[in-house]
Amino acid sequence: MANAKKMDVSDEVAIQIEKMNKWYGSFHVLKDIDLTVYRGERIVICGPSGSGKSTLIRCINALEEHQQGKITVDGTHLSSDLKNIDAIRSEVGMCFQHFNLFPHLSILENCTLAPIWVRKIPKKEAEETAMHFLEKVKIPDQALKYPGQLSGGQQQRVAIARSLCMQPRIMLFDEPTSALDPEMIKEVLDTMIELAEEGMTMLCVTHEMGFARQVANRVIFMDAGQIVEQNEPEEFFNNPQSERTQLFLSQILGH
Amino acid sequence: MSKLSYVRTEMLPEQAPPVAQAGIVKWLRENLFSSIPNSILTLASLAFLYVILSHVLPWMFQSSWTANSLSECRSMIAAAYGEGTHGACWAVIRERFLQLVFGFYPAELYWRPIVAFILMLVALAPVLFDKLPRKMLWFSAIFPFLCFWLLWGGSIWVPIVALAGFVLGGVAYALIGAKFGNLPATIAAFLVPVLWWLLLANPVSNGLHSIIPLGLEAVESAKFGGFMLSVLIGITGIVMSLPIGVLLALGRQSDLLIVKAICVGFIEFIRGVPLITLLFVASVLLNYFLPPGTTFDIILRVIIMVTLFASAYMAEVIRGGLAALPKGQYEGADSLGLDFWQSTRLIIMPQALKISIPSIVSTFIGLFKDTVLVSIIGLLDPIGLTTNIRADAAWNGIIWELYGFIALVFFIFCFSMSRYSMYLERKLQTSH
Numbered sequence: 001m002a003n004a005k006k007m008d009v010s011d012e013v014a015i016q017i018e019k020m021n022k023w024y025g026s027f028h029v030l031k032d033i034d035l036t037v038y039r040g041e042r043i044v045i046c047g048p049s050g051s052g053k054s055t056l057i058r059c060i061n062a063l064e065e066h067q068q069g070k071i072t073v074d075g076t077h078l079s080s081d082l083k084n085i086d087a088i089r090s091e092v093g094m095c096f097q098h099f100n101l102f103p104h105l106s107i108l109e110n111c112t113l114a115p116i117w118v119r120k121i122p123k124k125e126a127e128e129t130a131m132h133f134l135e136k137v138k139i140p141d142q143a144l145k146y147p148g149q150l151s152g153g154q155q156q157r158v159a160i161a162r163s164l165c166m167q168p169r170i171m172l173f174d175e176p177t178s179a180l181d182p183e184m185i186k187e188v189l190d191t192m193i194e195l196a197e198e199g200m201t202m203l204c205v206t207h208e209m210g211f212a213r214q215v216a217n218r219v220i221f222m223d224a225g226q227i228v229e230q231n232e233p234e235e236f237f238n239n240p241q242s243e244r245t246q247l248f249l250s251q252i253l254g255h
Numbered sequence: 256m257s258k259l260s261y262v263r264t265e266m267l268p269e270q271a272p273p274v275a276q277a278g279i280v281k282w283l284r285e286n287l288f289s290s291i292p293n294s295i296l297t298l299a300s301l302a303f304l305y306v307i308l309s310h311v312l313p314w315m316f317q318s319s320w321t322a323n324s325l326s327e328c329r330s331m332i333a334a335a336y337g338e339g340t341h342g343a344c345w346a347v348i349r350e351r352f353l354q355l356v357f358g359f360y361p362a363e364l365y366w367r368p369i370v371a372f373i374l375m376l377v378a379l380a381p382v383l384f385d386k387l388p389r390k391m392l393w394f395s396a397i398f399p400f401l402c403f404w405l406l407w408g409g410s411i412w413v414p415i416v417a418l419a420g421f422v423l424g425g426v427a428y429a430l431i432g433a434k435f436g437n438l439p440a441t442i443a444a445f446l447v448p449v450l451w452w453l454l455l456a457n458p459v460s461n462g463l464h465s466i467i468p469l470g471l472e473a474v475e476s477a478k479f480g481g482f483m484l485s486v487l488i489g490i491t492g493i494v495m496s497l498p499i500g501v502l503l504a505l506g507r508q509s510d511l512l513i514v515k516a517i518c519v520g521f522i523e524f525i526r527g528v529p530l531i532t533l534l535f536v537a538s539v540l541l542n543y544f545l546p547p548g549t550t551f552d553i554i555l556r557v558i559i560m561v562t563l564f565a566s567a568y569m570a571e572v573i574r575g576g577l578a579a580l581p582k583g584q585y586e587g588a589d590s591l592g593l594d595f596w597q598s599t600r601l602i603i604m605p606q607a608l609k610i611s612i613p614s615i616v617s618t619f620i621g622l623f624k625d626t627v628l629v630s631i632i633g634l635l636d637p638i639g640l641t642t643n644i645r646a647d648a649a650w651n652g653i654i655w656e657l658y659g660f661i662a663l664v665f666f667i668f669c670f671s672m673s674r675y676s677m678y679l680e681r682k683l684q685t686s687h
Contacts, residue, residue, distance in 0.1 A: 091592075113593075118597070
């Protein structure tokens with residue numbers, strides 16, 4: 001399994017973060033983050049709440065602004081230039097804890113909106129692509145309903161399909177299963193696993209350690225705004241080096 | 256098997272809910288006579304209703320529609336229903352109906368406001384009901400100019416040249432946008448029409464008129480009045496205040512300091528000043544500030560003031576809608592790469608406006624009713640006309656009938672707006 005996971009990782013750099021620092025007011029949230037993500041890598045980021053893991057991945061598509069350091073996504077340097085930011089956002093898909101679907105649009109319209117307006121794809125073609133991805137997340141029959149009529153798990157799968165419709169090269173997941181019932185977590189994780197198997201570059205903030213073991217090729221542990229430890233999942237779970245990591249793992253796996 | 260363990264072997268099928276025992280007796284029991292205090296309240300309310308209606312209904316129906324003066328009216332009612340009967344003199348409505356509707360608009364030209372009103376309904380229809388063909392919106396866009404021409408008359412070239420200003424603005428935006436980018440294009444789209452209207456519009460329309468003299472008989476603003484004036488000011492104010500309010504609300508949230516300061520200053524100033532004051536400014540003061548020799552129509556000035564007043568309120572109402580949107584909606588739109596105007600137009604505004612529909616319609620209704628305030632600066636809206644009518648010796652002393660009729664017409668307009676907003680809310684309901 002571990003070998004199979006490594007195979008499709010290339011040497012090409014997808015995301016490069018160098019010496020990145022971020023403050024909320026005077027509070028130092030992210031401290032000297034250095035991270036290189038290669039194309040095809042699946043990275044799981046975990047850590048206690050308030051450790052800055054969500055903030056980190058939200059910096060990658062500039063939902064949060066960083067104050068120091070350099071972020072390069074797909075060769076594009078992330079500056080405050082709005083054109084650059086929109087270009088990066090259209091290449092980087094993101095799924096949120098609360099799905100953030102647009103409640104006034106149908107499922108299909110949710111999926112076709114960005115391709116039509118950002119990519120300027122004809123409506124017909126965008127709808128075909130949308131149906132393709134809705135079939136992939138196994139809810140094509142809900143296409144004409146509205147988000148409010150779907151269960152949480154279905155909504156999160158729509159959110160994944162919506163991001164995929166932009167044909168992103170990188171996917172970010174910000175605790176995608178934390179707001180879901182246990183029965184629905186599995187259907188979302190299955191979709192994510194399928195995506196990982198196709199070689200999508202993924203950064204995933206999650207507490208689903210089973211998922212980390214199964215698909216990640218790197219697990220990153222963060223605490224107090226810093227990367228404390230990163231390793232392959234086998235090593236990370238069986239042989240954590242830092243004391244802080246050991247404590248965290250014993251707390252989430254110990255019961 | 257122990258008593259604590261239990262296994263369900265088959266799942267229960269869904270059943271219809273129990274049918275409530277229907278019948279009028281049950282309804283009466285539940286709603287009107289459920290307890291002794293409730294029964295007492297019901298009976299007291301019925302007695303109260305009886306007292307009110309026993310006075311109002313005879314007054315309304317033991318009335319006269321045919322008399323030509325108040326005294327004739329009274330004698331006709333006395334003859335028909337007995338001496339001492341108090342009856343309504345609806346005859347004043349019959350006799351002054353056209354005046355209440357059109358003011359002093361020339362009678363032989365009544366067809367023009369009537370056509371304008373019918374066309375207004377046609378122009379509003381595609382905006383109000385999205386099932387209608389979208390191409391009708393083109394007519395809605397032209398209608399304001401057509402309506403202006405129909406009501407005020409004059410050369411047809413004036414509205415056409417004014418419309419050309421917008422077309423020029425669009426052309427300038429497209430041409431300069433392709434060459435120099437967005438910001439210069441926006442500035443050009445604003446400057447070109449303004450320059451056109453200020454410098455070229457007059458000579459061009461005069462020139463065209465001397466070549467091809469097409470036009471209607473001109474009617475001056477002083478002849479406008481009645482419900483025509485209320486609808487003209489009210490609907491223009493309503494249609495203009497919504498987009499201006501949206502822009503002000505967005506400006507107030509903007510990161511651009513100067514834009515934000517201007518919007519906040521405008522909103523707070525306009526909201527802090529009574530509408531009457533603004534109307535006096537429109538009628539009296541504005542002339543001092545305008546360059547000498549410019550004639551700036553009084554109705555136009557009033558419309559501008561009413562619109563500005565309503566849009567300040569509108570901005571705050573929409574800001575409430577924006578504040579009620581979860582932050583996730585902005586982030587969802589941002590994460591897909593939509594730019595500011597795209598996400599505002601496609602994601603944020605549709606939802607913010609939907610949330611604010613009840614308050615928006617309240618503001619509209621308030622604005623429409625506020626149009627009667629123009630009577631204070633001497634315009635002859637229905638309320639202004641009542642003074643005129645009562646100044647006539649024949650109708651001196653009549654009060655209830657006139658105000659009652661005006662109230663009824665306003666109620667019909669406002670109630671339809673309220674009903675429409677409820678229809679819209681139901682239609683936009685997308686959860687369950």
